[in-house]
Amino acid sequence: MITSMVEMMTQVGSAIAGLMVAYAMFKNYFPDEFGGPIMRYAQKLVSFLYPYVHITFPEYQGDHGFERSKAFDAIQRYLNKNSTKQAKRLQANVVRDSEAIVLCMADHEEVDDEYQGIKLRWSANQNISNRQSISFFPREDEKKYFKLTFHRRHRDIITDEYLKHVLDEGKAISVQERQRKLYTNNKSESMHWYRRSMWSHVAFEHPATFDTLAMDPDKKQEIVNDLINFSKSKDYYAKIGKAWKRGYLLFGPPGTGKSTMIAAMANLLKYDVYDLELTTVKDNTELRKLLIDTSSKSIIVIEDIDCSLDLTGQREKKKDKEEDDDKKKDEEKDPVKEKMKKMEQENKNSQVTLSGLLNFIDGLWSACGGERIIVFTTNYVEKLDPALIRRGRMDKHIELSYCSFEAFKVLAKNYLDVYSHDLFAEVGRLLEETSMTPADVAENLMPKSSGEDAKTCLMRLIKALEEAKEEARRKAEEEEKQKAEKLAKEEEEEREKLEKEKEKENGLQSSENGNQNLSNGVKENGEATNVENTENANGAKESGEPIKVNDTEDANGVKT
Numbered sequence: 257m258i259t260s261m262v263e264m265m266t267q268v269g270s271a272i273a274g275l276m277v278a279y280a281m282f283k284n285y286f287p288d289e290f291g292g293p294i295m296r297y298a299q300k301l302v303s304f305l306y307p308y309v310h311i312t313f314p315e316y317q318g319d320h321g322f323e324r325s326k327a328f329d330a331i332q333r334y335l336n337k338n339s340t341k342q343a344k345r346l347q348a349n350v351v352r353d354s355e356a357i358v359l360c361m362a363d364h365e366e367v368d369d370e371y372q373g374i375k376l377r378w379s380a381n382q383n384i385s386n387r388q389s390i391s392f393f394p395r396e397d398e399k400k401y402f403k404l405t406f407h408r409r410h411r412d413i414i415t416d417e418y419l420k421h422v423l424d425e426g427k428a429i430s431v432q433e434r435q436r437k438l439y440t441n442n443k444s445e446s447m448h449w450y451r452r453s454m455w456s457h458v459a460f461e462h463p464a465t466f467d468t469l470a471m472d473p474d475k476k477q478e479i480v481n482d483l484i485n486f487s488k489s490k491d492y493y494a495k496i497g498k499a500w501k502r503g504y505l506l507f508g509p510p511g512t513g514k515s516t517m518i519a520a521m522a523n524l525l526k527y528d529v530y531d532l533e534l535t536t537v538k539d540n541t542e543l544r545k546l547l548i549d550t551s552s553k554s555i556i557v558i559e560d561i562d563c564s565l566d567l568t569g570q571r572e573k574k575k576d577k578e579e580d581d582d583k584k585k586d587e588e589k590d591p592v593k594e595k596m597k598k599m600e601q602e603n604k605n606s607q608v609t610l611s612g613l614l615n616f617i618d619g620l621w622s623a624c625g626g627e628r629i630i631v632f633t634t635n636y637v638e639k640l641d642p643a644l645i646r647r648g649r650m651d652k653h654i655e656l657s658y659c660s661f662e663a664f665k666v667l668a669k670n671y672l673d674v675y676s677h678d679l680f681a682e683v684g685r686l687l688e689e690t691s692m693t694p695a696d697v698a699e700n701l702m703p704k705s706s707g708e709d710a711k712t713c714l715m716r717l718i719k720a721l722e723e724a725k726e727e728a729r730r731k732a733e734e735e736e737k738q739k740a741e742k743l744a745k746e747e748e749e750e751r752e753k754l755e756k757e758k759e760k761e762n763g764l765q766s767s768e769n770g771n772q773n774l775s776n777g778v779k780e781n782g783e784a785t786n787v788e789n790t791e792n793a794n795g796a797k798e799s800g801e802p803i804k805v806n807d808t809e810d811a812n813g814v815k816t
C-alpha cells in the first residue's frame with residue numbers, strides 16, 4: 257500500500273514538475289495581471305492532486321547555518337530506535353556525547369512510522385550544492401535533512417502531537433545513551449577568564465550498580481524504588497509546587513559503600529555526577545555560581561560533609577593559644593575535630609558557611625529547573641547540624657553499616673560466583689558476632705591468584721573474621737581493664753582527697769584549739785597571764801588551774 261502510494265507520489269511529482277515548467281513559460285508570455293489568479297488556481301489544482309504535506313528538518317540551522325539542530329539529533333535517535341530495522345542501507349555514526357555507535361539510515365533511504373493508526377514516512381536526504389567552492393565547514397555544501405511526509409488531513413495531530421512525541425522520545429534516548437560525566441569543581445585560583453565552566457569533567461565510567469551493592473535486599477529495593485519514583489515524578493513535583501529535587505544523606509563507618517552507592521545511583525538513573533569539594537570553594541557566592549553551572553539530570557555530591565565545613569557556621573580561627581591548647585586534648589580524642597582541623601589548615605581561605613550551604617540546598621537550588629539529586633556523606637551523622645539534615649533538605653537518610661549475612665551473600669556472588677556453600681553458615685555466625693565492613697569482607701573474598709578457589713577465599717574470610725573477633729574481644733578487655741583502672745584511680749583519688757580534707761579539718765581543729773588555748777591565755781608554767789598580750793600565744797597551762805580572762809570570749813576556756 258505504501259509502495260503504491262510512493263509510486264503515485266512520484267508520478268504526481270513529475271506531473272507537478274511539468275506544470276511548473278509550463279507555468280514558467282506562461283509567465284514569460286503573459287502579463288502579470290493574469291499571473292495572480294492563474295497561480296492561485298494552479299496551487300488549488302496541485303493540492304487537489306497531491307494531498308501530502310512535507311516537513312523538513314535540516315541538520316544545521318540559525319542565521320548562518322552553523323548551529324546544529326537539536327531536533328535533527330532527536331529525530332535521528334528516534335528513527336534509529338524505531339525505524340532503522342526497516343532500512344536496508346545504514347550509516348554508522350559516532351554521535352557526540354554518546355557511549356555507543358549510532359546507526360542511522362543512509363541518505364535517500366526511507367522508513368515508515370505509524371502514530372495512532374496514521375501512516376507517515378521519513379526520508380533522509382542531502383542537498384549537494386553544485387557550487388565550486390572550498391569551504392571550511394563541510395556542511396555548507398552538504399546539507400542533510402530529514403523529511404517527513406503525511407496526508408494533509410492529519411496535519412493537526414502530526415504537528416501538535418506526533419512531532420512532540422518524536423522529539424521527547426529522541427531526547428530521552430540520547431540521555432540514555434549519552435556518555436555520562438564526572439565533574440569536579442575547579443579551584444577558584446586556577447579559574448581563568450577564558451575557561452568559562454567552573455567544573456572540569458572526565459567520562460564517568462564507574463561500574464557499580466545496585467546489583468553489585470552489598471546490603472540488605474529490602475532496604476536496597478526501597479532505595480531503588482525511591483530513586484525511580486523520583487525520576488518519573490516531574491508532573492507530581494510540579495503539582496505539589498516543589499522543586500524537582502531530592503536530598504539523600506548517606507552515613508556509616510568508612511568502607512561501608514557510601515561512595516559506591518552514589519555511583520550505583522548515577523548508573524541507575526543515568527545521571528551525571530558533580531563531586532563538589534567544598535573546601536576549595538572560596539565563598540558562598542562561588543558556591544551559588546557552581547550550582548547554577550550544573551546541568552539537569554545530575555547528582556551533586558558533597559562527601560564527608562562533617563569535615564568540609566565548620567558546622568557551627570563560625571569559621572573564626574583566631575582563637576587564643578591557651579584555649580587551643582586546652583582543646584587540643586579533646587580534639588585528639590575526637591576524630592571529626594581532628595580531621596576538620598587538618599582540613600581547615602589546608603584551606604584557610606574557604607569562607608563557605610553553614611547558612612551558605614543551606615541556601616545552596618534550598619534557596620537558589622529550587623529555582624533551577626530539571627531533576628537534581630543532592631547527596632551528602634558522612635561518617636559521623638550525630639555531629640551534623642540538625643538544620644542541615646532535616647527532611648526537605650535531606651529527604652532520605654540511609655545508613656550503611658557493617659556487613660550483614662545478606663550483604664555477604666551479594667559479595668560472594670560478585671567476587672566468587674558462589675550462591676551457597678557449606679562455609680556460609682560459619683561466616684553468617686561470625687558476622688553476627690563481629691563487625692566487619694563490606695570493604696574488608698570484599699578484600700578477603702577476592703581471589704589473590706588465579707588458582708584460588710571459593711573455599712580458599714571463604715576460609716580466608718573466616719580466619720579474618722575470627723581474628724577480628726579476637727581483636728575485638730581483646731580490645732573490649734583492654735577497655736574494660738582501662739575502665740577499671742580509671743575507676744580505681746578515681747576512687748583512690750577520691751579517698752586521698754577525703755583523707756586530706758579530714759586531715760585539714762583535724763589540723764584546723766587542733767589549730768583552733770591552739771588558738772582557743774591561746775586566747776584563754778594558758779601559760780606552761782601554770783601562771784595566769786593577761787590575754788591582752790597576744791604575743792604569748794603559745795602559753796598554755798598544764799597545771800589545771802583556772803585562768804583569769806579579761807576577754808568576754810572566756811566561755812570556751814579549755815584546760816589541757
Ligand SMILES: Nc1ncnc2c1ncn2[C@@H]1O[C@H](COP(=O)(O)OP(=O)(O)OP(=O)(O)O)[C@@H](O)[C@H]1O
Pocket residue numbers: 468469470471508509510511512513514515516517634635694695696698
Ligand atoms: N556495600 C558494599 N557493596 C559492595 N562493595 C562495597 C560495599 N562497601 C564497600 N565496598 C567495597 O569497598 C570499597 C570502599 O567502599 P566505599 O568507597 O564505597 O566506602 P565509603 O563508605 O565511601 O567509605 P568512606 O567513608 O571512607 O568514604 C569499594 O571499592 C567497594 O569495592
Ligand SMILES: [Mg+2]
Pocket residue numbers: 514515516559633
Ligand atoms: Mg567514600
